[in-house]
Amino acid sequence: MYPGPWEEGYRAVVTPYVKRTADVEVITTPLLALDQIAKIKAARANPPLDVFLLDPGPAVVAIEDGLVDKFDPSRLKNIGNVNKAFYDDWGVAVAAQIVGIAYNPKKVERPTGWKDLFSPKYYGKVGISGFGTTFGTSSLIEISKLYGGSETNVEPAFEVLKKWLPNVGVIAQNPVAVNTLFQQGQMDVTYTNYQTVSTLKARGVDIEFVKPDTGPITFYTTIHVVKNAANKDNAYKYIDAILSTEVQAALQKPPYSLLSVNKNVPLQPDMPVDLVKSHEELAKFVHHDWRKINPNRAAWIERFNREVRQ
Amino acid sequence: MAGRALSLFFLLFFLMPLGLLAVVSLYTSPEMAAMGPTQYAKFGGDGFNWSVLFATLLLGVKTVALTAVIGYPLALVFTEAHRRLQPILLFVIILPLLTSVVVRTFAWIVILGRDGLVNRVLMDLGLITAPLRLLHTELGLVIALSQIEMPLMLLPLISLMSRLDPNLKDASAALGAGRWRTLFRVIVPLSLPGLLAGCLLVFSSSVTAFVSQTIIGGGRMVLLPFYIWQQATTLFNWPFAAAISIVLLLSVLTVVVVLNALGRRSRAYAHV
Numbered sequence: 001m002y003p004g005p006w007e008e009g010y011r012a013v014v015t016p017y018v019k020r021t022a023d024v025e026v027i028t029t030p031l032l033a034l035d036q037i038a039k040i041k042a043a044r045a046n047p048p049l050d051v052f053l054l055d056p057g058p059a060v061v062a063i064e065d066g067l068v069d070k071f072d073p074s075r076l077k078n079i080g081n082v083n084k085a086f087y088d089d090w091g092v093a094v095a096a097q098i099v100g101i102a103y104n105p106k107k108v109e110r111p112t113g114w115k116d117l118f119s120p121k122y123y124g125k126v127g128i129s130g131f132g133t134t135f136g137t138s139s140l141i142e143i144s145k146l147y148g149g150s151e152t153n154v155e156p157a158f159e160v161l162k163k164w165l166p167n168v169g170v171i172a173q174n175p176v177a178v179n180t181l182f183q184q185g186q187m188d189v190t191y192t193n194y195q196t197v198s199t200l201k202a203r204g205v206d207i208e209f210v211k212p213d214t215g216p217i218t219f220y221t222t223i224h225v226v227k228n229a230a231n232k233d234n235a236y237k238y239i240d241a242i243l244s245t246e247v248q249a250a251l252q253k254p255p256y257s258l259l260s261v262n263k264n265v266p267l268q269p270d271m272p273v274d275l276v277k278s279h280e281e282l283a284k285f286v287h288h289d290w291r292k293i294n295p296n297r298a299a300w301i302e303r304f305n306r307e308v309r310q
Numbered sequence: 311m312a313g314r315a316l317s318l319f320f321l322l323f324f325l326m327p328l329g330l331l332a333v334v335s336l337y338t339s340p341e342m343a344a345m346g347p348t349q350y351a352k353f354g355g356d357g358f359n360w361s362v363l364f365a366t367l368l369l370g371v372k373t374v375a376l377t378a379v380i381g382y383p384l385a386l387v388f389t390e391a392h393r394r395l396q397p398i399l400l401f402v403i404i405l406p407l408l409t410s411v412v413v414r415t416f417a418w419i420v421i422l423g424r425d426g427l428v429n430r431v432l433m434d435l436g437l438i439t440a441p442l443r444l445l446h447t448e449l450g451l452v453i454a455l456s457q458i459e460m461p462l463m464l465l466p467l468i469s470l471m472s473r474l475d476p477n478l479k480d481a482s483a484a485l486g487a488g489r490w491r492t493l494f495r496v497i498v499p500l501s502l503p504g505l506l507a508g509c510l511l512v513f514s515s516s517v518t519a520f521v522s523q524t525i526i527g528g529g530r531m532v533l534l535p536f537y538i539w540q541q542a543t544t545l546f547n548w549p550f551a552a553a554i555s556i557v558l559l560l561s562v563l564t565v566v567v568v569l570n571a572l573g574r575r576s577r578a579y580a581h582v
Contacts, residue, residue, distance in 0.1 A: 028516065038543050061546070130529065132544050170446060171529030180416055185425030186445060227555055298545045305540075310530045 001053055003197045009256035014238070017247050020271045022237040033058035033134075034177070040067050040226055050229040051238060053094065055134040056219050056290040057297065063090050069225040075236045078243040081262045083279070086220065093220035093249065094242050095258035096282055098275065099135045101215040102197045104188040106206045111189055113213040114143045118164045127170030127187030129178060130162075130304040136175075138217045138288055140189035140300075146214065151292050156302055158307055182207065190275050194275065202255035209275070218285040220261070232279035248281055335552035342549065349553035359554075366534040368562060369452070370517035374509045381463035382507065386497075388464075389471045403468075407461050415522045418454040419445060422526070425432035446528030450566040453515045454526045461513060463508035470504030471497075510569045514562050534558045 002005050007030045015026045029049060031039065036052045044067070054062060062068050071091050073079045079087070086093040101111050108125060111117070117126050129136040140157045141149070147156035170187045172178045179196065181187055183205050194216075197209040201306070223242065225235045241247055248262035252271075259267060267276050276282050338348040353359045390397050406414060421427045422444040427440040444450040474497070520535040521541040528535065534554060542551035 034543050034546075038546070041546070132540065142356040143421055168530075173529035173532075173540075174524040177419075177525045181423075184419050186419070186423045298547075301540065301544060305532050305537075308530050309532045 001028050005256050009251050013250045018241045024234045024237050037062050047226045050231045050235040053223050059222050060290050060294050069227045076240045078240050091222040093261045094223045095221050098194040098218050099138050100308045101210040102192050104198050104206050105208045107188045122189050123167035125169045125188040127190040129172050131300040133175050135193050198257035199255050243286050252275035331552050335556050337549040340547045370513040372452045373455045373516040374513050377463040377512045385427045385467035403464050404461050415525050418526050420452045451527040459512045459516050462511035464508040467504040469502050503573050506573040
């Protein structure tokens with residue numbers, strides 16, 4: 001489970017719900033996606049977790065690495081609430097995330113698209129992170145596309161970055177630091193998940209979310225049963241609880257802002273009007289194919305180190 | 311019996327994991343199928359890796375220099391202070407050790423940031439018109455690390471200095487030496503082993519300070535601890551991560567051995 005709003009939301013909503021409806025005690029371990037994989041990889045035969053929650057990139061890694069148990073939707077009562085596109089042989093989506101641009105409305109003008117990040121207007125005020133996170137990778141791909149690149153070619157992004165570096169605000173390779181750096185005014189513009197913006201806003205930070213003019217990115221966070229998990233029955237009960245209408249509706253409310261994948265939970269009225277009106281609109285946002293992205297990601301991460309290093 | 315239990319504990323929980331690390335570093339690929347020194351060749355064959363190693367060790371040297379320059383006079387002040395004042399001073403000295411490294415590190419963001427304490431004071435005083443870049447610079451990192459590691463420099467220095475015979479100073483004065491001469495000819499040579507012990511602790515701990523390095527140093531300062539973390543948990547290249555860890559370990563160990571040898575010589579010198 002990711003630390004922050006995910007952990008808070010799941011502890012506050014899902015854990016008591018599972019206890020009440022299925023009498024299953026849940027232990028939540030706050031870990032970023034890749035740390036979860038590392039932990040399970042280190043103890044394949046006797047994994048410390050029964051289910052794990054992953055972004056699309058890490059999910060492909062975990063599946064290819066043989067860490068994920070085959071997913072059996074027939075074991076879930078609530079699977080009928082979920083669109084067929086949201087599950088496959090390996091797992092099921094539990095929330096949609098939207099990636100776009102965040103800015104401080106008290107300090108800078110509202111940016112409109114990805115190109116603005118490198119505009120002289122915002123010199124010294126933009127913070128970026130690299131290919132180590134899902135939102136960083138997705139955003140850099142969208143920036144590449146604007147300059148002729150694609151999901152497999154981010155060369156244009158590197159060229160833009162190189163030219164912009166003398167006017168850098170912040171480069172944060174440790175994702176934990178990003179929120180604090182924004183809060184402390186070290187940067188006023190950055191790319192991030194909508195959910196992060198919602199959480200910071202709920203804590204009184206001056207922050208607003210912008211859907212880039214070329215379309216916001218959306219991706220689905222999926223849940224998977226770990227191969228060799230000790231408590232598979234309970235794992236399915238837990239997943240079933242997450243997909244229930246009651247839980248999905250509660251998790252969608254701010255400050256958690258985890259966009260529902262359940263058909264019975266309308267995306268309105270919890271979301272600000274201009275973010276996303278319906279599941280149909282969400283489906284039209286930019287989607288990336290992580291099976292194409294992943295094979296190049298290691299090389300991009302290494303390259304990013306070298307390009308940004310002083 | 312207790313000794314045997316302790317050595318067993320040491321063997322199980324320190325030497326074995328370390329041995330495992332060395333073994334993992336000898337796999338040729340992340341799939342860990344074949345063995346060979348490929349990872350070390352990869353490290354050595356790329357100038358980028360050398361420059362990261364060099365920058366990491368240089369950071370240690372700079373932090374040691376700053377803590378020594380500030381810490382030595384502080385230790386002198388401590389030993390000269392009134393006996394009743396000393397416990398209070400000691401508490402202030404170890405205070406940084408009593409707060410979590412994460413809290414201390416985030417506090418430095420508040421101090422050094424663009425909207426931070428230092429910039430705001432300087433701007434209010436009219437000394438600068440635009441905020442200075444302090445966070446995510448090497449200077450900022452060295453300053454923050456020096457504060458964080460300062461107790462490690464002060465404690466060995468103070469423990470050695472307070473054991474020095476106070477008569478030595480009077481003897482030096484009686485023989486006609488001024489205060490500065492007494493300091494440089496008597497106190498400094500005698501406290502050298504403490505200074506070296508402090509340098510050693512500060513060096514090894516600042517070189518490996520992952521949290522402070524990544525958060526205060528920022529993404530543009532690629533240092534070995536971050537590099538290891540990235541290889542191990544983002545790229546899942548455990549053999550390469552293990553090889554870098556061994557390189558870092560050996561580099562720090564070399565510095566420790568050299569400083570230790572110097573420490574022994576300085577002790578011998580002090581006893582003449």
